Amino acid sequence: MRRTILKSLLAAPVAAAFPSVWAQAAKIEKPKLTIAVGGKNLFYYLPLSIAERQGYFKAEGLDVEIPDFAGGSKALQALIGGSADVVSGAYEHTINMQAKNQSIQEFVLQGRAPQIVLAVSNRNMPNYQSIADLKGKKIGVSAPGSSTSMMATYVLSKAGLKATDVSFVGVGTSSGALSAVKSGQVDAIANLDPVITMLERDKLIKVISDTRTLKDTQAVYGGPMPAACLYAPTKFLNENPNTAQALANAMVRALRWLQKTGPSDLVKTVPEAYLLGDRSLYLDAWLRVKEAMSPDGIMPDAGPATALKMLQTFDAEIASKKIDLSKTFTNAFAKKAAAKYV
Template sequence: MEELKLEHDYCCPGCDTRPQGADLGRRTVIGGIAALAASSLGIAQAKKVKIGTCGQFLCLVPYEVAKRRGYFRELGLDVEIIWAKGGTQALQFMIGGAVDYSATSLDAVLQARQRGAKVVQVASSGRLPLFALATAPKTAGAIQAVKDLAGRTVAVSGLGNADHLMLQYLLKRAGVDPKGVQYATIGTNLFEALKQGQVEAGMVQEPALSLLKEAGGRELVNLMDFNQAKAFMGGPYAFMGLNIRSEEREERAGEIRRIAKAVEKGIQFVQTARANVIVDSLPKELIVGGDRKQLEAIIDRYRRSLYQSSLKLDRDAAERTVDIQQAAGVLPAGFKVDEALDFGILG
């Protein structure tokens, strides 16, 4: 059906809502703990590294925790985290040389390679998509399952984006012809459009999902929940990971291992520390104006399902990602996962 476009201001591709007052444009975040470590050890002793990442709350958590708790610094790295407007822009930063690495979804890497970009993913920090399918409050009674979306208007960030592809997969799985659904492309601030009833359902992230449910919306499928992801997709789905320019693989191999080790330590902290302590370890810009207790609850709910303790690439999970993109017609049938992932650096 015809694509419907709605105009909304939004923070950045990759996140559909954010704490009010937080500016998630491109920025450098200087953490307190890491900054103290830098002043005592001397910045000259550490290798400067720039990582561009999407500004979505749950994407940022492992990397920001690793930075602000000094885990990168412990391994001789002075890491600067650049918040981009979504994974595509983070990849563009890296391809153009503005950053050394990008932390994005594998979906973004696969599509970049289809456009000719010489990039590969070398580590995986997230094993599930950061999306849920939910209804608007006013349609929660009428839409109780994915099959009820036939003939409805459903919001996505953009046609061909990861959330759109995932929605098409869920529709087909429920026996709904994706062509029989109208897609409203809103950017990433889907929350307001759903809350106001401008669309009937949408692919959202956190904290938008929690806010929608509070307003009376219905959660249809939450792919951030491991049990639901297993039920709907068959298991883990390779999502967030660390990417490099293909030609720099050899010269950066040792550095990649150090980055992975620091992020793994950050994930271990996220999976074991109290939620309030984790929030204390995040940049104030990510928290300001938001509901702190709600953010703590979000971290507590997803920290064990979203993040994997080892950053080694999972071939089965990556092939599941490729399969879903092939089913959506984005990747050719003969595409091999080894074209986009380097399994040799972390083993």
């Protein structure tokens, strides 16, 4: 009895000092989990890295492992295969998976613009005139089936070309993408910053379609286009609501940090490898895409419909299916997190 009383007395000051952490730690259903990502160094996934580097996951009582894959489609495969619990990836995958009768839901948005750029190689296509010139060419993407290949396919389809009219080549999102263009391995590339800004600086590419700003995204897609997000099987969210809320809290806190932080703090926070050897270029690229970050993690009202319309343009399977967009996302977790971290 005395031991029990003593333990209670010793624990009391700790619980009093950290009431929110103490309470939340008791609620987390799955404190140790894996978030798969495809191209962690990209600004597209920057909020994920900030949440990790700033210790926001740990502050929510989570022990998170983040394996990095060559592209978003590979991260999705990890989720479907059971080696990941959650994915930091493109929202479009939730629609694709519903068409395949698998229920996947977005629950906190990272980006409100895709940031993907389609550009042609000045070396291989110096006389480029129009999208039609890409027929029969090789287009480098992060990975076939990823958001970069979907964006390129959409741009091609608007010009009357099909995905089968070109060859998509997986080049990753870092040094592999840079070398693919420099060596002439690809004729065009669909990729993101900081890779694109580095290729532009060296005058290696000509941009032909850009979604790094809200204005450019509106011009390409005709509406707001949701981008990176955290998504998971609906079953996971239903069985682990407190875990999902903790993840949303950490991500929204990272988004708030990005809204307020200065350039010098950003470069101090991200890993040195993200800078690709050029700090000033990294910051220049950041200024180009900063407005693409979601300010609060909440899915915009018209976003899902824009994504569906885009996919229906070139994906016959999705065009033939009745997609229930309300089942591809939930704002419940993000809204609660946004209220917590104002």
